[in-house]
Amino acid sequence: QVQLQESGPGLVKPSQTLSLTCTVSGGSINSGVYYWSWIRQHPGRGLEWIGYIYNNGGTYYNPSLRSQITMSVDTSKNQFSLELSSVTSADTAVYYCARGDYYDGSAYIDTWGQGTLVTVSS
């Protein structure tokens, strides 16, 4: 059973870059036709999709966040990463990494990491 674990700084200063890594265990990031995603949840609020990346490095980002986002994948370490630039307090959230699968040609998120809280503050 695949498991995902987020890691990275819990505190980032405004205007800096937020960097998170997701380590995949119990399965290879190269296996199957899965894709790898990031979602965030602002405190006490709903979920916001950030984007996803394939094991070949292909990406698709939320249009509203596209200018801030860079995702990458390291298949040798079974990891994928998120960078969010020029952060403000509005980027304070719990960040989840997740695996995406397909049903009848439609992609969907089926497995989530436990999430990590990132606070943007000076």
Added chain:
Amino acid sequence: QSVLTQPPSASGTPGQRVTISCSGSSSDIGSNYVYWYQQLPGTAPKLLVYGNDQRPSGVPDRFSGSKSGTSASLAISGLRSEDEAEYYCAGWDDSLGGPYWVFGGGTKLTVL
């Protein structure tokens, strides 16, 4: 404001059947599959329903999803105290600039 509209709250007593609605438009629910997630307090979301009405292995058949036109519903029968959680619908939105993955605003289910 979420693209998919859910009631902010719902409630029921143990053993009851409750339904949670999710309303969208022709560019999201109307033309794509709907998915449902359960988020217990302090935990990550968990997939409950995919492809409108399919349950992953391990999800009890007390949970069922349906879709009609631009709306979808999650029904929970035989309500239990452990069902108290936040429930989110989700899916793809094909509107201008998309497609992109969207979530409903969430419905907090209280078991009385």
